[in-house]
Amino acid sequence: MIPVRRRAYPALLILVSIGLLALAAGCLGTTETDDYPPWNLTLLGDTEIVLSLDEIREMDAVEGYGYAVSTVGIRYGPNRYRGVLLTDLLDMVGGVGKDDLVYVSAPDGYMWVFDAAQVRGEELFTFDENLHEIPSPPLQVILAYDCDGKPLAHDNGGPLRLVVISETPDVITEGSPWVKWVDKIEVRRR
Amino acid sequence: MSRSAAFLAVLGLLIIFAAAAGCTWSDQERTPLKVVPAGSLLYPFEQIEAEFENQHPEIDVQLEGHGSIQAIRQVTDLRRPIDVVAVADASLIPDMMFIPMGEGEENYTDWYTPFAENEIVIAYTGRSRGADEITPENWYRTLARPEVRVGFSNPMLDSCGYRALMVTALAEDHYNEPGLFEEIIGGAFDPPIRPQLQDGMITINLPERMRPATDKVAIRDGSIYLLSLLDAGGIDYAFEYRSVAEEHGLHWIDLPPEINLGSAEHADYYGKVRVNLGFQRFQSIGSERIGQPIVYAITVPRNAPHPEEAQMFVEFVIEAFREERAGWPDPLSPEMRAVSV
Numbered sequence: 001m002i003p004v005r006r007r008a009y010p011a012l013l014i015l016v017s018i019g020l021l022a023l024a025a026g027c028l029g030t031t032e033t034d035d036y037p038p039w040n041l042t043l044l045g046d047t048e049i050v051l052s053l054d055e056i057r058e059m060d061a062v063e064g065y066g067y068a069v070s071t072v073g074i075r076y077g078p079n080r081y082r083g084v085l086l087t088d089l090l091d092m093v094g095g096v097g098k099d100d101l102v103y104v105s106a107p108d109g110y111m112w113v114f115d116a117a118q119v120r121g122e123e124l125f126t127f128d129e130n131l132h133e134i135p136s137p138p139l140q141v142i143l144a145y146d147c148d149g150k151p152l153a154h155d156n157g158g159p160l161r162l163v164v165i166s167e168t169p170d171v172i173t174e175g176s177p178w179v180k181w182v183d184k185i186e187v188r189r190r
Numbered sequence: 191m192s193r194s195a196a197f198l199a200v201l202g203l204l205i206i207f208a209a210a211a212g213c214t215w216s217d218q219e220r221t222p223l224k225v226v227p228a229g230s231l232l233y234p235f236e237q238i239e240a241e242f243e244n245q246h247p248e249i250d251v252q253l254e255g256h257g258s259i260q261a262i263r264q265v266t267d268l269r270r271p272i273d274v275v276a277v278a279d280a281s282l283i284p285d286m287m288f289i290p291m292g293e294g295e296e297n298y299t300d301w302y303t304p305f306a307e308n309e310i311v312i313a314y315t316g317r318s319r320g321a322d323e324i325t326p327e328n329w330y331r332t333l334a335r336p337e338v339r340v341g342f343s344n345p346m347l348d349s350c351g352y353r354a355l356m357v358t359a360l361a362e363d364h365y366n367e368p369g370l371f372e373e374i375i376g377g378a379f380d381p382p383i384r385p386q387l388q389d390g391m392i393t394i395n396l397p398e399r400m401r402p403a404t405d406k407v408a409i410r411d412g413s414i415y416l417l418s419l420l421d422a423g424g425i426d427y428a429f430e431y432r433s434v435a436e437e438h439g440l441h442w443i444d445l446p447p448e449i450n451l452g453s454a455e456h457a458d459y460y461g462k463v464r465v466n467l468g469f470q471r472f473q474s475i476g477s478e479r480i481g482q483p484i485v486y487a488i489t490v491p492r493n494a495p496h497p498e499e500a501q502m503f504v505e506f507v508i509e510a511f512r513e514e515r516a517g518w519p520d521p522l523s524p525e526m527r528a529v530s531v
Binding site for chain 1: 260263419468472473
């Protein structure tokens with residue numbers, strides 16, 4: 001019958017579309033993390049530990065909102081980030097004493113230094129949407145690997161980026177500590 | 191309306207749309223020109239963008255502000271396709287870009303054009319402590335008062351930050367006021383930061399973490415946060431570029447040319463002061479900064495995606511800066527040009 005034949009094309013189209021969507025959504029076993037070359041994080045403290053991305057993903061995770069601002073006022077976010085607490089990573093190499101400094105670096109040559117309070121999310125400056133300074137709510141510093149439910153994109157510092165998170169999406173933090181492409185974290189005793 | 195009248199109306203509309211489409215440029219047709227200026231250039235570059243696009247509607251200027259070093263790193267370390275780079279410290283271009291793009295390759299650039307100059311001032315509001323007493327002659331005594339709060343941007347991140355330290359160290363020498371640096375800035379740190387005088391050089395060694403131990407000094411990532419703090423009364427005075435203070439409608443104190451980093455005549459004296467940053471933030475540039483006049487410079491990276499349009503934009507910028515405009519860095523004097531190339 002002609003009507004049945006006419007309906008066959010839309011049905012075929014729907015099937016093909018579903019197949020294409022499935023491919024695009026990564027339903028055939030490929031995840032976005034597979035696009036990254038192997039990535040290791042070196043932790044240096046009392047000992048040296050090298051963690052793979054998979055090992056970091058297996059650690060206890062935390063989530064929160066990250067919203068950064070650049071030195072000239074460009075805002076990035078807010079986004080929902082997931083990762084591991086910086087303090088948890090540092091505890092694996094002996095923790096951080098109150099006078100110690102933590103050097104976080106990346107292969108592009110960027111480095112930032114945190115003191116013990118900042119590692120815990122304290123004494124960081126926070127701003128409202130108008131970039132007016134506000135009293136700091138509770139903050140956490142994490143090594144993030146997911147953003148908005150997806151693996152962190154390379155342009156956003158993936159696979160691993162230092163991110164300052166808060167419980168609400170309206171807290172902006174200074175962007176300078178948000179080190180992209182982190183591959184080394186070192187505790188220097190003082 | 192008859193059918194023929196309706197047809198004519200639709201036809202007329204179609205003709206108008208077609209004509210309009212021929213006279214304007216869609217986003218897809220316009221050539222995107224990625225321009226990365228230093229933070230203190232953003233305000234003038236936003237005006238230049240509008241004027242340039244008015245003359246060249248086929249080009250879409252896309253501004254992306256960064257600190258000067260970060261602006262250059264977008265091209266070098268981060269390998270992004272950038273058409274124009276403009277920085278607040280001319281010496282950074284030869285230091286960071288006159289190097290090969292790769293082994294056996296050409297340099298990122300081999301030229302730069304200085305195009306503007308600036309100076310450091312002390313910005314404040316009518317509510318700042320001592321605002322009714324401060325003058326160009328006594329400013330340093332006002333800032334040294336224990337209850338007066340002073341702000342500057344982070345020297346690790348912003349050239350205005352390390353220049354604030356240079357100005358204060360030069361002031362101690364210029365006014366022959368031993369201990370002045372410590373009274374205004376250094377004493378707020380634990381341990382205190384004290385300039386060291388050796389072999390005719392004044393050296394300021396900074397700690398890894400620029401965190402003051404008292405409320406006397408406030409340090410923020412960039413100028414805009416200091417302005418916000420100044421407005422809210424969190425600080426009384428801020429070290430700023432003169433153009434930035436003017437752009438934001440602040441009061442300011444002009445400093446003597448001997449110390450304001452805005453005079454070619456005193457370039458040798460500025461060179462007496464050196465700031466050693468607490469750590470090397472970037473592998474591509476060291477952690478030592480030497481005092482010199484504040485000169486802005488612009489270049490087109492060799493691997494710019496649109497070199498012809500970029501060159502047109504550079505020439506437009508140079509021409510625009512020949513004229514003095516409120517809130518802009520000053521036109522470059524022949525003397526400053528001579529000390530910057």
